[in-house]
Amino acid sequence: MRLAQYLPLASLLAFAATAVAEDSDVISLTPSNFASVVNKEDLILVEFFAPWCGHCKALAPHYEEAATALKEKGIKLAKVDCVDQADLCQEHGVGGYPTLKVFRLGEPTDYTGPRKADGIISYMVKQSLPAVTEVTAENHDEFKIADKLVAILYLSSPTDAPGPEFTAAAEQHRDDYLFGYSVDETVIKNAEVEPPALVLYRGFDEPRIDFKGHIQSVDAGEIETFLKENSVPLMDEVGAENYQVYAQSGLPLAYLFIDPSDESHVAHVDSIRPIAAKHKGKVNFVWIDAIKFGDHAKALNLHEPKWPAFVVQNLQQQLKFPIDQSNEIHADLVDEWVSKFVAGELEPELKSEPIPSSQDEPVYTLVGKTFDEVVFDDAKDVFVEFYAPWCGHCKRLKPTWDSLAERYEGVKDRLVIAKMDATENDLPPSVDFRVSGFPTLKFKPAGEKSFVDYNGDRSLESLIEFVEAQAKNSLVAPSSSSEKIAHAQTPAAHEHHDEL
Incomplete structure (x- = not known):
């Protein structure tokens, strides 16, 4: 009732x-x-x-x-x-x-x-709103300085090339630059250009950069490249407020770590500027407060608080190329180092914890020095958790990850459930991804070189389902271990889940 x-x-x-x-x-x-x-x-x-x-x-x-x-x-x-x-x-x-x-x-x-x-x-x-603003004689001077980076295309007619390509580039980068076009004869005369012409106005370094290529046949990609190559200062201080500009440029980043209280710090920065100009378009150069960002220096494998120091970072692969800190940093050494980097003659310095003397736990402990050997073993499926010791999400995942490894302990010759402290170990150049959040879960099927992202919830049931779907090898254990696996305890799914 x-x-x-x-x-x-x-x-x-x-x-x-x-x-x-x-x-x-x-x-x-x-x-x-x-x-x-x-x-x-x-x-x-x-x-x-x-x-x-x-x-x-x-x-x-x-x-x-x-x-x-x-x-x-x-x-x-x-x-x-x-x-x-x-x-x-x-x-x-x-x-x-x-x-x-x-x-x-x-x-x-x-x-x-x-x-x-x-x-x-x-x-x-x-x-x-339109990605491209029409510029007239009344607002031309104001528009040129309305943002740090302003691109203006001067045309005889709105339909002239490369108008459509310029608009396509503007649609993709409306958050990065201010775009305008003008067919006003007075504006074109004041800009001292012969249409069609593309000019980038900047709030730093050389205030005006004219596009030098075949403007009538340029495509959106070439316009994008022109803007990116000229979107950062030749040598500027980097910090939290402008780091993303460099990250989005797609170019490697060369850091001069320096103590701003050092009386010679300006001279050090000025000595690097000609090198930055020499490699413009291939490497971006910055100087950084070594006292304020000492932890970042350590993350770039500069282990000693000795300044100035210099390191080049491949931002796409998170590879680091520091100059040995036993050397005194001077312009000739930096020039030689960067030239070798651009020529592909340098090997990255990979941070790695010591190789464990034994692997006694169900979860295999990976370090930088063993990554390629273990993960790219073609005979094995490998499921890796990249974690940080301080990460609360990682701590909550640990008992579940341990249970997953225990479940497949009888087939660990075919399936490796592994973990790697991504704060203490660098990924080698052989991988095409970088870890940007914790925990990051990646599955590498046997016989393949590519990785499959795990984006499901973090219950044991979902992880098992994913492994069973992705594994290339048989996950049936030998008979001596089958009973153990059959009776493996499966904890209940977490009632609370945390985002990536």
């Missing part, structure tokens, strides 16, 4: 939940409708999320509010559940939650705006 009494209420609650879902202005995407929805929109924001992710839960009400407000402006917001649609998320390179991407007719760029409702609304409205 009591159960029956509550059935109407339960039905009402279920109906209400369904109604809320149906009333949402956020479009739910699956493989069956992703292309048909996204590819036709001039502008749409897509959130890739996991239901257990704390940051996703915090974003949800703001995302809903923004979706409702932007609906009136013809801008759509959508979402993809990466637990239910794992393949779709992997297809779009999702490595953490939430990941937000702005799509324009199916072409994605990373969302770099705020995550509150008003910020999302403002960012997307700005994205809906």
Whole structure:
């Protein structure tokens, strides 16, 4: 009787939940409708999320509010559940939650705006505006200095080449540069150019850079390269506020670590400028406060607090090429070092913990020196957790990861469940990824060189399901171990999950 009494209420609650879902202005995407929805929109924001992710839960009400407000402006917001649609998320390179991407007719760029409702609304409205502004005689002087990097294309007619290619580049980089075009004869005369002409105005170093190539046949990629090569100062101080500029440039970064209180620090910086000019477009150069960023120096394998010091970093692969700190840093040595780096004649210095004397635990402990030997053993499937000792998510994963290794202990000659402290061990050049968050889980199938990302929840059941699906080798243990595996205890899934 009591159960029956509550059935109407339960039905009402279920109906209400369904109604809320149906009333949402956020479009739910699956493989069956992703292309048909996204590819036709001039502008749409897509959130890739996991239901257990704390940051996703915090974003949800703001995302809903923004979706409702932007609906009136013809801008759509959508979402993809990466637990239910794992393949779709992997297809779009999702490595953490939430990941937000702005799509324009199916072409994605990373969302770099705020995550509150008003910020999302403002960012997307700005994205809906033209990527290229018309420049006239009235606003030309003001427009040239309106941002740190301003690109202006001067044309005889709006339809002239390379107008469409310039617009395509602007659409991809509207967050990085300010783009304008002008067909105003007065503007063209004052700029002292012969149309078509492309000029980059900068708030540093040489204030004006003219494009020197065949402008009429230039494509969007060449325009992008021109802007990137000239988007950073020849030699500037780097810090938290401008590091991302260098990271996005795609070029290696050469650091001069220096103590700003040293009376000769300006002279040291000035001595490196000619070398920076010599390698412009191949390597970016910066100087950095060695006292303030001493931990960063250690991360770049500069082990002693001895300044000045110099290191080149391949940002794409996170490889480090420090000059031995027993040497005195001077311009000739730096010039020789960078020249060898550009020529591919230097070997990276890989940080590695000592090789363990024994492997007594079910989880195999990887270090930098053993990575290639273990992970690229073609006879074995390998599942690696890259962790940090201070990471709370990693600590919560540990008992589950241990249980996973225990489950497959009888087939560890074919399947290696491993872990590596990514703060104390560098990845070798043989891998094409870098670890940017903890924990990062990567599976390398036997006989292959590529890795499969694990983006599911962190319950033992889900990890087992993933291993069984990805492994190339048989996971059936020899009969002597089969009983042990069959009776291996499987702990309950965590009730609380943490985001990547």
